[in-house]
Amino acid sequence: MFPNLKNQFFLDPDIIFLNHGSFGACARPIYENLLEWQSKLEEEPVKFFENTIINELKKSRMALGNYINCPSEDLVYFPNPTTAVNAVARSLKLSPGDEVLSTNHIYGALDRSWKYICDNKKANFIKAQVPFPIESKQEFLESIFKHITNKTKVIFLSHITSMTAIIFPIEEVIKFAKEKNILTIIDGAHVPGHIPLDIMKLDADIYTGACHKWMCTPKGISFLYVKKELQKNIHPLVISWGWESDNPGQSKFLDWHEWQGTRDMSAYLTIPAAVEFLNKYNWLEVGKRCQDQVIRTRNDFIDMLNISLPCPDNWLGQMASIPLPIGEADLFKNSLLEKYKIQVPVFKWEENIYLRYSIQAYNTNDDLNKLLSAVKEILS
Numbered sequence: 001m002f003p004n005l006k007n008q009f010f011l012d013p014d015i016i017f018l019n020h021g022s023f024g025a026c027a028r029p030i031y032e033n034l035l036e037w038q039s040k041l042e043e044e045p046v047k048f049f050e051n052t053i054i055n056e057l058k059k060s061r062m063a064l065g066n067y068i069n070c071p072s073e074d075l076v077y078f079p080n081p082t083t084a085v086n087a088v089a090r091s092l093k094l095s096p097g098d099e100v101l102s103t104n105h106i107y108g109a110l111d112r113s114w115k116y117i118c119d120n121k122k123a124n125f126i127k128a129q130v131p132f133p134i135e136s137k138q139e140f141l142e143s144i145f146k147h148i149t150n151k152t153k154v155i156f157l158s159h160i161t162s163m164t165a166i167i168f169p170i171e172e173v174i175k176f177a178k179e180k181n182i183l184t185i186i187d188g189a190h191v192p193g194h195i196p197l198d199i200m201k202l203d204a205d206i207y208t209g210a211c212h213k214w215m216c217t218p219k220g221i222s223f224l225y226v227k228k229e230l231q232k233n234i235h236p237l238v239i240s241w242g243w244e245s246d247n248p249g250q251s252k253f254l255d256w257h258e259w260q261g262t263r264d265m266s267a268y269l270t271i272p273a274a275v276e277f278l279n280k281y282n283w284l285e286v287g288k289r290c291q292d293q294v295i296r297t298r299n300d301f302i303d304m305l306n307i308s309l310p311c312p313d314n315w316l317g318q319m320a321s322i323p324l325p326i327g328e329a330d331l332f333k334n335s336l337l338e339k340y341k342i343q344v345p346v347f348k349w350e351e352n353i354y355l356r357y358s359i360q361a362y363n364t365n366d367d368l369n370k371l372l373s374a375v376k377e378i379l380s
Ligand SMILES: Cc1ncc(COP(=O)(O)O)c(C=O)c1O
Pocket: 021, 022, 080, 081, 082, 083, 107, 109, 110, 158, 160, 161, 162, 187, 189, 190
């Protein structure tokens, strides 16, 4: 589809890679930037950790803040969204009987995190059943709103869901929660670099996103945004030098979360190079073209499998999940990989088996045609 961009990635040419969604794929210039930072670190480790890193992290947060529209001092880096959400959830003051509301589309690791935390605090973890297939925003909102009570203290929502690969229309939930004084925490793991993200406009209290997925950065870069007035409540997972710091920096929030002991933070410093890469190749346009391709392929699947529309077209970004008429996921997935060289996830979610394909700049029409004909052949 974008043959000029295929050579910007390291992907094995023998594999049809339709799983950008799980772990992303790093673009060459951004990876090269990582190696430059790592070399700099090893050339003079003391200078790097004592002088360079904090200033460079600041520049990196500024580039990210510009990209997702929020103040850079309200952002801290985390290796992944699960760690960021754990820092938040473990800090919350929940009392017995308080309610945390999420949905059945929650990412599995975070489902476990919230269950653990609510069990420990004797709070109730409630999962609204958002139907899939889904036809309208109204259906989504009703499924959430009917669970809001005067005990609801937190609403935790995926912005783009993992298993069902849909963009939840979260704006009205955030607005409603604000009126009711309910904390909103948004899991935007799939969002940055995938669909436009404007943190200030969205106005959630807390937002986490991964950069190593759709921003094509090296692995291990995610961020946590917390509104200024809430930052004092979000304690670090690891208590280190930034806690009761002898040399306080710009804010406790940054002191607490930025320094977590000696570790390689070089990847965090690649964000300016990543933003430059995405702008250079007009990533919004790339995303739109991938989205058209996602919808066309989804329509081909609907015709082939004679299934109903899983969701409205504008709920899809660069991924879609298609229900398959099979009872076992692993055999199907392995057959796609071994026989057809197609890397795509096939998994059980609730009662059905789904295939979730992702489309990125390096994919071609031919990749998608091969997926469609392989699925048809295996099912026949
Ligand atoms: C919706 C969603 N949330 C969070 C994550 C983050 O996962 P991890 O922290 O394991 O990298 C993912 C990863 O795929 C995801 O799809």
